[in-house]
Structure formats: C-alpha cells, structure tokens
Amino acid sequence: xxxxxxxxxxxxxxxxxxxxxxxxxxxxxxxxxxxxxxxxxxxxxxxxxxxxxxxxxxxxxxxxxxxxxxxxxxxxxxxxxxxxxxxxxxxxxxxxxxxxxxxxxxxxxxxxxxxxxxxxxxxxxxxxxxxxxxxxxxxxxxxxxxxxxxxxxxxxxxxxxxxxxxxxxxxxxxxxxxxxxxxxxxxxxxxxxxxxxxxxxxxxxxxxxxxxxxxxxxxxxxxxxxxxxxxxxxxxxxxxxxxxxxxxxxxxxxxxxxxxxxxxxxxxxxxxxxxxxxxxxxxxxxxxxxxxxxxx
Amino acid sequence: xxxxxxxxxxxxxxxxxxxxxxxxxxxxxxxxxxxxxxxxxxxxxxxxxxxxxxxxxxxxxxxxxxxxxxxxxxxxxxxxxxxxxxxxxxxxxxxxxxxxxxxxxxxxxxxxxxxxxxxxxxxxxxxxxxxxxxxxxxxxxxxxxxxxxxxxxxxxxxxxxxxxxxxxxxxxxxxxxxxxxxxxxxxxxxxxxxxx
Numbered sequence: 001x002x003x004x005x006x007x008x009x010x011x012x013x014x015x016x017x018x019x020x021x022x023x024x025x026x027x028x029x030x031x032x033x034x035x036x037x038x039x040x041x042x043x044x045x046x047x048x049x050x051x052x053x054x055x056x057x058x059x060x061x062x063x064x065x066x067x068x069x070x071x072x073x074x075x076x077x078x079x080x081x082x083x084x085x086x087x088x089x090x091x092x093x094x095x096x097x098x099x100x101x102x103x104x105x106x107x108x109x110x111x112x113x114x115x116x117x118x119x120x121x122x123x124x125x126x127x128x129x130x131x132x133x134x135x136x137x138x139x140x141x142x143x144x145x146x147x148x149x150x151x152x153x154x155x156x157x158x159x160x161x162x163x164x165x166x167x168x169x170x171x172x173x174x175x176x177x178x179x180x181x182x183x184x185x186x187x188x189x190x191x192x193x194x195x196x197x198x199x200x201x202x203x204x205x206x207x208x209x210x211x212x213x214x215x216x217x218x219x220x221x222x223x224x225x226x227x228x229x230x231x232x233x234x235x236x237x238x239x240x241x242x243x244x245x246x247x248x249x250x251x252x253x254x255x256x257x258x259x260x261x262x263x264x265x266x267x268x269x270x271x272x273x274x275x276x277x278x279x280x281x282x283x284x285x286x287x288x289x290x291x292x293x294x295x296x
Numbered sequence: 297x298x299x300x301x302x303x304x305x306x307x308x309x310x311x312x313x314x315x316x317x318x319x320x321x322x323x324x325x326x327x328x329x330x331x332x333x334x335x336x337x338x339x340x341x342x343x344x345x346x347x348x349x350x351x352x353x354x355x356x357x358x359x360x361x362x363x364x365x366x367x368x369x370x371x372x373x374x375x376x377x378x379x380x381x382x383x384x385x386x387x388x389x390x391x392x393x394x395x396x397x398x399x400x401x402x403x404x405x406x407x408x409x410x411x412x413x414x415x416x417x418x419x420x421x422x423x424x425x426x427x428x429x430x431x432x433x434x435x436x437x438x439x440x441x442x443x444x445x446x447x448x449x450x451x452x453x454x455x456x457x458x459x460x461x462x463x464x465x466x467x468x469x470x471x472x473x474x475x476x477x478x479x480x481x482x483x484x485x486x487x488x489x490x491x492x
Binding site for chain 2: 032
C-alpha cells in the first residue's frame with residue numbers, strides 16, 4: 001500500500017515536472033514580514049511573497065528588463081494620461097521597483113519618494129531587480145501610513161501618489177481607510193492625482209469603492225486581472241482630453257512597452273458596486289476578513 | 297462568580313490588546329515593532345498587576361473588592377475610547393521613531409487598565425484557597441479559566457467583533473460587560489455576606 005502511494009506520488013511529481021523545472025529559485029529569504037522568494041522561469045524573473053504559485057508580486061523580463069510585464073503596472077502608468085508631467089511622485093510599496101524604474105527613466109524632471117516597510121524588499125529589489133540608486137529617488141524604509149503622516153506635517157506635496165502596497169494575500173488594513181485616503185488627498189498638489197492598485201474581490205470590492213468615493217467622489221475604475229483606481233480631487237478630464245494626454249505620454253512610455261491609449265479607453269467612472277456599502281474607517285477596517293475567499 | 301470574573305478579565309485584556317493594535321496602526325503603522333511594543337507594555341502591566349493584586353489580597357479580601365477591580369479596569373478603559381486620537385496625534389508629533397512612539401502611547405493608554413486586570417488573578421486565588429494543600433490546584437484551575445477567557449477574547453474579537461462593530465463600540469461593549477459582571481459580584485456579596 002505504502003509503495004503504491006509513493007508510486008502515485010512519483011507519477012504526480014513527474015506530471016508536474018515541466019512546470020516545476022522551468023522555475024529556478026534564485027534567492028529566498030525570510031524578512032521581518034514575510035518570506036521573499038525570487039525565481040526565474042524561461043522568460044521572467046519574479047518576486048513572490050508566498051510559497052503558493054500564482055502570487056507573483058513583481059516580475060521583470062530577463063531579456064528585456066525595461067519591458068513592463070504586468071497589465072496592472074501599465075494601468076497605473078496610464079494615469080500619466082491624466083497628468084502627463086508630474087514633478088513630484090510618491091510611491092507606497094516598492095515591490096521589485098518596476099514603477100520607480102519606469103517613472104525615473106520616463107520623467108527626467110520628477111523627484112520620487114518611495115515608502116516601503118520591509119528593508120529586505122528594498123535589498124532584494126536592488127540586488128535582483130536592478131533597482132538603481134538615483135539622486136532623484138528616495139526610498140524610505142517606513143510604514144506607508146507613517147510616511148504619509150510625516151510628509152503631511154512637513155508640508156510636502158505630490159503631483160502623483162501611487163498606492164501599491166497590497167497583494168492578493170494580505171492588505172495592510174490601515175492603508176485602506178477613509179482617514180488614510182484623506183491624508184493622501186491632503187498630500188496632493190493642485191491638480192494632483194492618486195493611482196491605487198488594489199486586489200479587492202468579493203465583498204471588499206463594494207466597501208473599498210464606497211471608501212474611495214467618500215473621499216474623492218467620482219474616480220476612474222480600471223479593471224483587468226487587478227483593479228486600479230485613479231482619482232483626482234480637482235476633477236477628471238473628459239474623454240478627448242484623456243486621449244490627448246495618452247498621446248502626449250505615449251512616446252515616454254513606449255520604451256517600456258506601455259501604450260496608455262490602450263488603457264484610457266477603459267477609464268470608467270460608472271459605479272459598479274453597492275454604493276450603500278459601509279465605508280472603511282480607522283475604527284472599522286476588517287479588510288482582510290471582507291476579502292477572504294468564499295465569502296458571499 | 298470568582299471564576300466568571302477571572303475568566304472575563306482574561307477575555308477583556310486580550311480583546312483590548314487586539315484593539316490596541318488597531319488603535320495604534322493609523323499613527324504608528326503596522327510594523328512588527330508596533331505589536332512588539334504593545335505586547336511588551338501589556339506584559340509589563342500584567343506583571344505589575346500580579347504583584348499589586350497579591351499585595352492587595354493580604355488585607356481583608358472580599359468578592360466585592362474583586363468585583364470593584366473589574367469595574368475599575370473598565371473605567372480606566374473609558375479614556376482610551378474617548379481620548380486616543382488626540383493623545384496619539386500629540387505623540388506622533390513628539391516622538392519621531394515609531395518604535396518608541398508605540399511604546400510610549402501603549403503605556404499611556406493601556407498600562408493602567410491592563411495592570412488592574414492583572415490584579416484580578418492573584419486576588420481571586422486568595423478568595424478561593426481555603427486550604428494550604430489545595431492552593432496549587434486552585435491556582436491551576438484559576439489560570440485555566442482566565443487563560444481560556446483570554447483565548448476566547450482573542451478569537452472572538454479578531455474573527456468576529458471587528459467585522460461587525462467598530463473599535464469604539466467594541467471597547468464600550470467590553471467595558472459594559474465588565475461593569476455588569478462587577479455589579480453582579482457586588483450584589484452577590486450583599487446576599488451572601490463575606491466570602492472567604
């Protein structure tokens with residue numbers, strides 16, 4: 001019986017082998033917050049925070065390191081169609097540093113602050129994903145909320161704030177509340193905008209949408225495998241202005257295989273959520289419970 | 297009644313401890329040091345409470361006083377619910393390093409109620425022990441009940457209460473149960489006279 005089992009197990013391993021062989025683990029380390037895994041497949045190098053497959057945090061194309069791999073990153077970068085020349089940018093959540101890299105190269109006049117809670121992620125991004133040091137990029141190893149609060153007190157203002165601190169496994173709940181979004185809104189310079197990558201599904205989708213709407217009013221809801229929210233307190237441009245903006249930034253983003261024209265078509269302001277969903281606040285923020293799979 | 301109070305006190309401490317993480321996160325983040333600071337302060341407060349509770353049990357221990365401890369802990373939690381935001385805002389400006397910010401704010405907000413809760417267990421042991429020989433068994437049973445209460449408080453708060461209610465409502469609810477249970481303890485004394 002035992003022998004039959006091991007034979008079956010072996011058969012399973014062999015069946016799974018083609019997929020497994022393609023992935024080579026390049027680096028793994030346990031940080032203060034999670035397990036960080038860097039692995040290569042035939043084409044990509046990826047950073048992953050969990051052992052289970054599918055949860056790719058950040059990837060680069062090894063042969064063409066400038067090519068942006070994920071649609072959600074392209075969706076976030078398409079926000080530049082709304083505001084084509086931000087001079088000061090804040091990114092919350094570093095990952096492999098793709099957003100930083102593209103923005104730093106594409107916008108030679110922009111200063112970029114990054115808040116990343118996990119020093120190990122900064123190390124891994126530098127060592128394995130080619131995150132370059134630049135006098136225009138400042139990485140702060142600090143909780144995003146704490147960074148935003150200090151920046152507010154110091155009177156800093158940003159033309160573009162990108163929120164990319166979530167993954168499909170875990171949402172830092174204090175970064176998805178009405179109070180936090182108000183603080184982010186307070187950091188925006190006139191005409192400034194927010195682009196947020198979110199992983200909400202199931203019930204959280206309604207709550208997240210209601211929370212953003214309560215702070216920003218109407219926002220662009222851009223959906224593919226992920227969801228990106230693009231909000232601008234001073235108002236969103238009309239379709240023609242958006243198309244013009246996309247055409248303006250297209251040459252800047254083309255080297256990274258990002259065509260904003262492809263995405264701005266999907267910039268939609270129509271609510272597709274339960275608008276009466278309870279707003280998430282610092283006092284009520286069970287985001288991960290609401291996002292748990294299998295919840296109606 | 298003594299066991300109920302000890303069990304609830306355990307529930308209360310862990311419920312409040314979990315909420316303290318929620319209360320501090322908007323100001324000091326969710327770094328590992330935030331939980332480190334909170335757990336440190338709660339452990340210190342409990343240890344001081346054990347000492348004080350043991351000391352207090354030397355002088356005419358009564359169920360009434362035990363019940364009053366529970367109510368006092370609830371009363372000491374009220375300022376947390378009322379004033380945590382201004383206190384945290386102020387500390388955020390004063391302490392730049394979130395590690396020490398966490399430590400200082402957890403101490404200011406949670407040390408006193410937690411220490412009072414810590415007084416409950418040793419005081420309850422004194423009320424229950426009637427014979428020298430049984431003291432270990434009674435203490436064991438009491439730890440069992442109060443730690444079971446802590447487990448329940450942790451689970452119920454983190455799995456369910458935060459999904460249904462906001463932080464303030466949970467705090468007031470926990471304090472409300474403490475006051476009711478404490479009042480029950482005081483009333484029992486009046487019916488039965490002196491315990492122990």
